[in-house]
Amino acid sequence: MARRKTLPFRTVVDSRVESVHTVRAGAADGDRVRLTPYDLLTGPWYTPLTFFYRKTLDGAALRDSLARTLLRYPLLAGRLLRDADGGLSVLCNDAGVRFTEASSPEPMREYGHLLRAQPVIGDVLREVSPFGVVDRDTPLLKIRLTQMRGGGSVLGVLVNHSLADGGSTLAFLESWSREHLGLPWEPPSHDRGALEALGRLSDRPETRDNRAFAGMGRTRRLLSTLRPGLRKRATVTTRFEAAELAAMKSEAQGALTDPGAWVSTNDVLTAHLWRVLGELRGHPDESVEWLGLVVGAQSVLGGALPSSYWGNCVTKSWTSLPAGDLRGRSLGAVAADVRRCLGSNTEDKLRDEIAFLGSYRRRGVSRHVMSVHALDVSETSLSVNNWSRFPLYRIDLGAGQPFWYEFPDLPVPTVHVTPTPQEDGGRDVYLCLSEEHADLARSPRWQERLHPRAVSGRAG
DSSP states (O other), X not given: OOOOOOOOSOBOOOOEEEEEEEEOOSOXXXXXXXXXXXXXXXXXXXXXXXXXXXXXXXXXXXXXXXXXXXXXXXXXXXXXXXXTTSOEEEEOOOOOEEEEEEEEEEEOOOOBTTBOBOOXXXXXXXXXXXXXXXXXXXXXXXXXXXXXXXXXXXXXXXXXXXXXXXXXXXXXXXXXXXXXXXOOOOOOBOOHHHHHTTOOOOSOHHHHXXXXXXXXXXXXXXXXXXXXXXXXXXXXXXXXXXXHHHHHHHHHHHTOOSTTOOOOHHHHHHHHXXXXXXXXXXXXXXXXXXXXXXXXXXXXXXXXXXXXXXXXOEEEEEEEEEHHHHHHSOHHHHHHHHHHHHHTOOHHXXXXXXXXXXXXXXXXXXXXXXXXXXXXXXXTEEEEEEOTTSOGGGOOXXXXXXXXXXXXXXXXXEEEEEEOTTOSSOEEEEEEEEHHHHHHHTSHHHHHHHOTTSOSSOOX
């Protein structure tokens, strides 16, 4: 086997700012939209996404189509305000979106698994800081377009997370794409009250026990906030081809013995990654390994919520196994655990969570609510966020589809799953781990463990 070439985890795209614009819709109703308790869970952080295009995007044309799109997304052009009870609202005053144009002396490179880039949004620490957002004239959407020497563009997008989860962020980007191409698109629903009206405390003890969130005192909340930052993280990317996933699913399904039992491709991939990373981390057999699954609540609530609802509508469910059991169980058995964990997200659970979170906001202590496993975020937990059905590679803004997408490093151990650029049924996987575990995951031995049916140089 060829010797592994050591590569940096990230490269930096050198660029300089050429111009900064404020993009407005040109109309404002002045409404104040009160954010839901689901929105408040994230805090006013920004989510940075970066898209790489081989052809050059037209900045002026992008600003024009963005302005038209903002007519139906007035929250993105508004400003964040603090409510009297500690909650947050968006003033839809059309204060505008920041659109920065930059140029790079570098040519477009073959970004991908073997050559990754820092999020191309300028000064990362300043751009994503949540501390200068509330009650300030700070844009909630920031765009940075970097033109590369010789052609090609990099589009950096920052959306304030208190406005939208990942699905809603991609829905906005797809709306912008369709508006830019002159195609019809469905207007979003900004009726936050439609979500809150679904709140109903459950009378089932098991439902209350499975809540994804819990109230915390100030000290525990501070600890849960500080702990993730104590270890440096790095992200490894790897690709699972469609044939490889099909072989894994066939193996897992064949191990299921209960009549009618089934698991999805994503269940199997999640189970496989959890097993391999559990083995890599090498904890004692009796220690507990936690798996957290980020779940979109929209599909569970069904017709009770408008299909075009735009905002944060995400919950989480957890499962655990002793480290020895995780290593020793079959792929099918662990995938069945993943399926049961996902199945715990019933409509009763989600309605109970909405009511529970709403009760804390009414008491003015919504900032004391966090994930029930906030203090377990460590090297014994893993959070999985699956975006494989999102239209990441359909964001065509006049220069074709992007050929690569970058996801930021996160402060906690995380698996981020996306479609491949070819959208061929494969999956790209971003493994955000401690630096020492990330380095191990990139080694030939652990690449073989990640890809036992199709070993090739896939580490990023």
